[in-house]
Amino acid sequence: MEDKIIKQISLFAENKPGRLANIAANFRKADINIRAFTIAEAGDFGIIRMVVDKPDAAHEVLHDAGFTVSETNVLGVEMDDVPGGLGMIANVLSEKSINIDYAYAFVTKTEKALLILRVNDIEAAIKVLQDASIKLIEMANIQEI
Secondary structure: OHHHEEEEEEEEEEOOOOHHHHHHHHHHHOOOOEEEEEEEEEOOEEEEEEEEOOHHHHHHHHHHOOOEEEEEEEEEEEEEOOOOHHHHHHHHHHOOOOOEEEEEEEEOOOOEEEEEEEEOOHHHHHHHHHHOOOOEEOHHHHHHO
16 A cells, blocks of 8 residues: 555745756756646745655755755546546545645646545545545656656
8 A cells, every 4th residue: 555655745835936947957967857846826935846756866855955845645547538536536525524635736748637635534535436446646756747
């Protein structure tokens, strides 16, 4: 079951010009590839959440650069890129009282969409999604998306 859990990097950063450029430059130097990310603005600060190919190295690079950084366990759910795809996933989880804390998504090269989910019960969500024959992306395969 642990192979279905993806490590997400989250960091708290000032909302000012150059902060994202600084993060990207540090990742480029460390050969870390961002596979998905989102920024939530909160006034003078923002929360940047990202899935990267080398989460442990990313955590270290960001910490060393002075950022407040943490790792969170999330799921990567592959779904068809069609109307109703998200609704189907949300229904499967809600039927088992699993809450989606937050999510972000993107379209892959293969006409699929990848949904990154933070849920209140990750182990139950893995079981429910697998029982519904919904494909979960493994951390080992994150570079392929």
